[in-house]
Amino acid sequence: MCSVDSGGIFLFQGLAMILPPGDSEDRFRGFRRELLEASFADARPDLDIFEIPALNSSATILAASIPVSQALPAAWQAVPVRQVLSAVCGEKTRYSGGGLSGCMLRAYHAAQWRRDSRFCGCCGEKNTDAPDEFARLCPACGRREYPRISPAVITIIINDRDEALLAHNKKFLQGMYSLIAGFNEAGESLEDTVAREILEEVGIEVRDIRYITSQPWPFPNSLMLGFTCRHAGRSIRPDGIEIEDARWFNRDNLPPLPGYGSVSRYLIELWRKGNL
Numbered sequence: 001m002c003s004v005d006s007g008g009i010f011l012f013q014g015l016a017m018i019l020p021p022g023d024s025e026d027r028f029r030g031f032r033r034e035l036l037e038a039s040f041a042d043a044r045p046d047l048d049i050f051e052i053p054a055l056n057s058s059a060t061i062l063a064a065s066i067p068v069s070q071a072l073p074a075a076w077q078a079v080p081v082r083q084v085l086s087a088v089c090g091e092k093t094r095y096s097g098g099g100l101s102g103c104m105l106r107a108y109h110a111a112q113w114r115r116d117s118r119f120c121g122c123c124g125e126k127n128t129d130a131p132d133e134f135a136r137l138c139p140a141c142g143r144r145e146y147p148r149i150s151p152a153v154i155t156i157i158i159n160d161r162d163e164a165l166l167a168h169n170k171k172f173l174q175g176m177y178s179l180i181a182g183f184n185e186a187g188e189s190l191e192d193t194v195a196r197e198i199l200e201e202v203g204i205e206v207r208d209i210r211y212i213t214s215q216p217w218p219f220p221n222s223l224m225l226g227f228t229c230r231h232a233g234r235s236i237r238p239d240g241i242e243i244e245d246a247r248w249f250n251r252d253n254l255p256p257l258p259g260y261g262s263v264s265r266y267l268i269e270l271w272r273k274g275n276l
């Protein structure tokens with residue numbers, strides 16, 4: 001239902017999905033393009049409407065974005081995309097790329113990339129949309145630019161008592177704990193990223209690093225790669241910069257966790273059910 005055939009269009013503004021008035025269960029599936037154009041007529045030329053091919057099908061995803069400075073019409077709502085993702089996924093913790101959540105994340109990733117790729121990164125000319133594929137094309141130097149995807153790792157660390165290490169990051173909501181995550185550096189293997197981030201952020205050494213799953217995480221442009229590993233040495237020492245607190249938790253005393261639809265929650269649920 002995220003194709004042109006359905007008429008549904010996703011609208012984004014900054015970190016939020018913009019929804020027309022009403023609270024039906026279908027409200028995350030997009031709305032009519034005519035409604036968008038009528039309601040945001042004053043936002044042109046900053047209203048960016050675009051189409052992208054869906055993955056693994058002939059359908060097309062329709063999406064649009066407006067600048068963060070744009071005021072919304074009365075009764076329209078801005079809902080954080082991460083919140084929409086949790087609502088769409090429900091308690092299905094495993095991400096499914098082909099469904100509504102996949103279409104939405106693809107559209108959201110593309111919307112941000114289009115905002116950041118208006119000009120050629122090589123010569124500074126204004127980019128055009130390539131006619132033959134989903135890419136930007138510089139009319140002056142011919143450089144093509146594709147949506148940037150930045151690999152990041154997230155890891156559930158388990159100790160010999162079958163406890164999991166969960167940490168509170170300064171950016172998290174009060175009281176929430178999650179897994180250790182970080183970006184892959186140029187020239188680094190993913191396994192090395194896992195070991196480095198864990199050592200930097202909580203001061204421990206790990207072994208048996210094993211890949212589990214991946215998920216697009218366009219906040220702003222990551223591909224999140226989920227790993228598990230075992231505690232190998234040293235005691236927890238939060239870095240105090242990103243990580244304020246980190247502890248071993250058993251299954252019976254878990255703190256508030258990240259929402260469904262995230263790799264972190266998926267990995268935590270795997271461990272909780274004894275599947276890691």
Ligand SMILES: [Zn+2]
Binds near residue numbers: 123124125138142
């Ligand atoms: Zn150029």
